[in-house]
Amino acid sequence: MENFDVIVVGGGPAGLSAALSAAKAGMKTVVIERGDYPGTKNVMGGVLYTKATEAVVPDFWQSAPLERPVIEQRYGFLSGDETILAGYRDPVWAQAPYNAHTVLRVKFDRWLAQQAEKAGVMIITETVVEDLLYKGDNVVGVRTGRAEGDLGAKVVILAEGVNAFIAKKAGLAPQMRPDTVAVAVKEIIQLPQEKLEDRFCLEPGQGATIELFGDSTQGMMGTAFIYTNKDSLSIGVGALLEPLIRTKWTPNDLLEALKAKPYVKRLIQGGETKEYLAHLIPEGGYNAMPKLHRQGVLVVGDTAMLVNGLNREGSNLAMTSGKMAGEVAAQCIQSGDLSDQGMSLYEQRMRDSFVVKDLYKFRRLGRFFETHPHFLKVYPEIAANAMHLYFTADETSKKERQKQIMKMVFEKRAKGGLVSDVFGAWRAILK
Template sequence: MENFDVIIIGGGPAGLSAAISAAKAGMKTVVIERGDYPGTKNVMGGILYTKATEMVVPEFWKEAPLERPIIEQRIAMLSGDESILAGYRDPAWGSEPYNAHSVFRVKFDRWLAQQAEKAGAMIITETIVEDLLYKGDNVVGVRTGRAEGDLGAKVVILAEGVNNFIAVKAGLAKPLRPEHVAVTVKEVISLPKEKIEDRFCLEEGQGATIELYGDSTAGMMGVGFIYTNKESISIGVGTILQQLIRNNWTPNDLLENMKSKPYVKRLLQGGETKEYLSHLIPEGGYTQVPKLHRQGVMVVGDTAMLMNSLNREGSNLAMISGKIAGEVAAQAINSGDISDHGMSVYEARLRDSFVLKDLYHYRHMGKFFEENTHLLKIYPKLFSQAAKMYLTADGTPKKQRQKEIIKMAFENRSKGGLIKDIYGAWRALL
């Protein structure tokens, strides 16, 4: 049986970040990836945040396969054929230091794997890890589906993505529940770069994002998104699996519903669908973060439910958790303490970082939206009606129109209901 210092299960951003930091620390490191190569099985909306990525690979933007630097982020609230828009644009985000880029995971993950190999890590592909290996209660390696496929390790890092099979077997996580994951579908639609820049009011090479709420998910808890690439648009929608089942929607029908909205349809006009992808993303939030460590094991990225749903951040949490796990693995091995106590340094460092601080801050959000399913049905319609009434110039005095808007609001939601919703949102988000 070949032995390593660190074995990492999964070749996504979290696992590869762990591999880079462990290998740079001098550890004999291997990443086991089930796909043909890292990136083939990995899907995300398509936004990569600069700060976290630079902490793993300094000045990565000079050579990584990126699409467009994001200089504008918009939010759209849809109600029927109507839309309310808000956004923020900073042209400075189009130059160093960047804030974020649009990317394709199949390209970026493959490049990141090459950085792990340059750091000294080994990548084993087309291999599935079936379980951890134990000597008594101690983890000593992994068992793969290959003949003579047992590999020894001092520390194993679980970066298997949202499908947390090994973490469950190891007693660290619970099986996934439909209320704790979202189903997301995504299409890549080709468009000439000139059309993209014209429709999104961008200078050459610049990028923008749009997040869509309300009727983009038929009033269910979730979000639609549109991201600009060099010569294509990534468009997708995701919603909680439990609500999707309850409301008898299919993911594809939900996507087609959003694409039919006038605001969205115009942006896609003349495009041709080149790819269709679907995946699960963790939505359990802070309360569903599993046990992050045990003797010889750490859990990172999506496997650890590290997803900030409100801000649509996942890749940066994954990469920072992986980087920290790789560093802790090296420190623990060098000190000779790979006990559960030795691994606990990983959780302590996560709690000192933005990763768990942000998840803890929004710990009430999931329950709030789960218990108030009316929010994305009533309020987009209410705000849309109010905007239309106020902005329609038909000779009605503005003071009278304001009174009409207040009356309309109370007809859609009682005064007590409005107060309850405002207080609940304040408690969940602030």
């Protein structure tokens, strides 16, 4: 049995960041990836944040296969065929090292794997890890599906994605629930660069993102997105599994309905679909986080439920957790303390970081939307109707128009309900 200091299960951003950090600390490290190569099985919306990535690979933006720096972020609500939009554009975001980039995971993950290999990491592909290996109660490696596939290790880092098969077997993660995971589908739609830049009012090479709520998911808890790549758009939609099951909508139905919306239809007009992808996304947040460590094991990225859906952050949480795990693994190996108590240093560092602090801050959000499903259906409708009334110029006075708007609001949502909703939203998002 070949032995390593650190085995990383999964070749996504979290796993590769862990491997890079461990290797840089002098650890003999291997990544086991079930795909043909890192990136083939990995899907995300497509926004990569600079600060977290640069902490793993300094000056990555000078050589990584990136699509466009994001200089504008738009948010919108859809209600029927109506659209309410707000956005923020910052010229500073167009200057190196930039704030964020759009990426295509197949390209980026493969590049990140190459950086890991340059640091001395071995990458084994097309291999499934079936279980951890134990000596007594101590984890001493992994068992793969290959003949003579047992590999020894002092520390195993689980970056296996939201399904968390090994983490569940190890007693670290609970069984997945339909209210803690979302199903997302995504298309890559090819468009000429000049059309992209014209439709999004961008200078050559610049990028923009759009997040859409409300009828983008038929009022279900979830979101839709449109991101600009070099010569394509990434368009997708995701919703919690529980309402999808209850309403019998399929993710593909949601995507087709989104593409038919007038605002969206115009942005993708004339494009050709080149890829279709689907993926599970952890949405349980802080309350669904598994145990992050045990003797000889650390849990990172999607396996640890590290996604901040409200702020569209996932890649930065994954890479930050991976970097910390790799560093802690090396530190514990060097000190000779591979106990659960020794591994707890990783959790301490995570709780001191923005990762867990942000997840904790929004820990009530999921439950709030579960108990207030009208928030993503009724309120976009109220806002759209109010704007239609206010911006329609006829012989009605503005004073009368305001009365009409208030009457319409209270017809759709009683005063008591409004007060309760405002307090609930404040408590879930701002407190």
